[in-house]
Amino acid sequence: MKYFVTTCPCHRLAFETMNLETFEIRVLPTKNKLFRFAFRLLGSSEEAKDVVQEVMIKVWNGREQMAEIQNMEAWCMRITKNLSLDRLRSRQRRATDPIEQGMEIKNETLTPHERTENHENMERITEMIAALPEKQRQVIHLRDVEGYSYNEICEILELDMNQVKVSLFRARNAVKEKFLKINAYGL
Amino acid sequence: MDSKQIEQLLEKYWNCETSLEEEQQLRAHFRGEVPESLSEIADLFRYFDVQQKQQVEHSDFDALVKSQIKQHRPEGKIIKMFYNYGRIAAGLVVVVAATYFVRQEMRKAYPPEITDTYSDPRLALEETKKALLMISKSFNKAQKEVGKIKVFNEAEERIQGKSLDETKEQATKI
Incomplete structure (x- = not known):
């Protein structure tokens, strides 16, 4: 984040509009959080991934207007929420449906040890929250x-x-x- | 942390009074061994822990996004500009069409009073003469009628003249 403390006029531009480097530092690393949030709302990992890509493109294309945003992560999360809800509405499907998909994904992220030990309880908690x-x-x-x-x-x-x-x-x-x-x- | 502290923290947690740090303490605590009575709750906190580790499943998501934003940028802007101009143009077309039709309807409803009725100028001249003659005839007739009013005027003047003379005579007598 060197760009944000420099007072050299030649680096001014980097402060005003986001370049690829700042995009990589500030926006790209939020991808997993965005993915988890979209996944929680949509219940499908494929769709959640699409949403994250859409968010990234949106942030990049709107970077000129977003120069003043301080909490970039919260901003990205907000866009993720809005895009996910748009999808939910266009699907006209209740978000509580894809419980099974949720479990399938969760299993992939567990280590084999965790899977055998907690499998049943984790499933139950996923259902509860869904x-x-x-x-x-x-x-x-x-x-x-x-x-x-x-x-x-x-x-x-x-x-x-x-x-x-x-x-x-x-x-x-x-x-x-x-x-x-x-x-x-x-x- | 002893079990009493944990109980207290849990109570605070259910009431949503815990700070983020305290919630992290609970998570850390439940990662270790816990008594049977708390195993269900421990699973909840372990679940949160596991969920936070979930990642986008894609071999090179960053590269994918970077290539997408490079492709996407110029194209998206042009479409948007055309879209905006298109909207303005469509609005103008609607306004022009509307005024055209309204004008037509207005013409139909109220035909203009002066219209060309003759194509031959000589005929038109004749017709105009006729019209003017008719007007002058009417004028002459009206003038005759007005002549009659003159009689009244003269009579009035005479009466006024007399009365004036009378007053003068009275004044000289005195």
Whole structure:
């Protein structure tokens, strides 16, 4: 990020509009986070990958307008959310459908050891989160998986603090309730 | 961390009162061995951990994106410009067409009062003469009628003249 501290006039341009180098530093590394978020919303890894590519192209093409954006990652996440929701709507499909695909992907990311040990529980948790309403699913993903601050979540989801906190509270409590139920049946 | 602290942190977690650091502490704690009673909760935090490691499955995603943005850029801009001009042009076409049709309709509804009726100038002259003659005839007739009003005028003047004379005579008598 040398470009952002320099005062040399010849480097000014790099500060004003993003070049390929700054794109590689600031935007490309967010790809996995964007992918996970899109995947959480869409439930399909192929589509999530398409969305991430679309986001990257959008950010690159709009780089002249985006010179002033400070939190590039949150901005990319917001575009990811919007594009994913557009896709969901055009598909007119409920996001809770592709539970099976979700499990398939998750298995690939687990080590063989983890797979045998936790397989059943992980499946159950994936289902639980997939069954949550859209907003709660977004918030619990951003907070508990990605570890974003409340302010960043507000920025990404374009919600106010209250809505974010209420959604997270409901999401966590829905998960907790289900754990209690499972335990009750287990006994 | 002892189990009591963990219980407290968990309680805070369910109430959404934990900070990001505390949530990281919980995650770190549940990566290790935990008692049977907390194994379900531990799975939840392990699940978050595992999920965060998920990556885009593509051999060289960065190169793919870079090649895409190189191809995409100029093309996209031209299309957008044409699109914008196209919108303006379409708007103008609509306005022009609308005014044309409205004008036509207006002409049909209110035909203009002065229209060319003669193609031969001599005929037109004749017709104009006729019209003018007719007007002058009417004028003459009207003038005759107006002549009658003169009588009244004269009478009025005479009366006024008399009354004036009378007043003068009275004034000299005194």
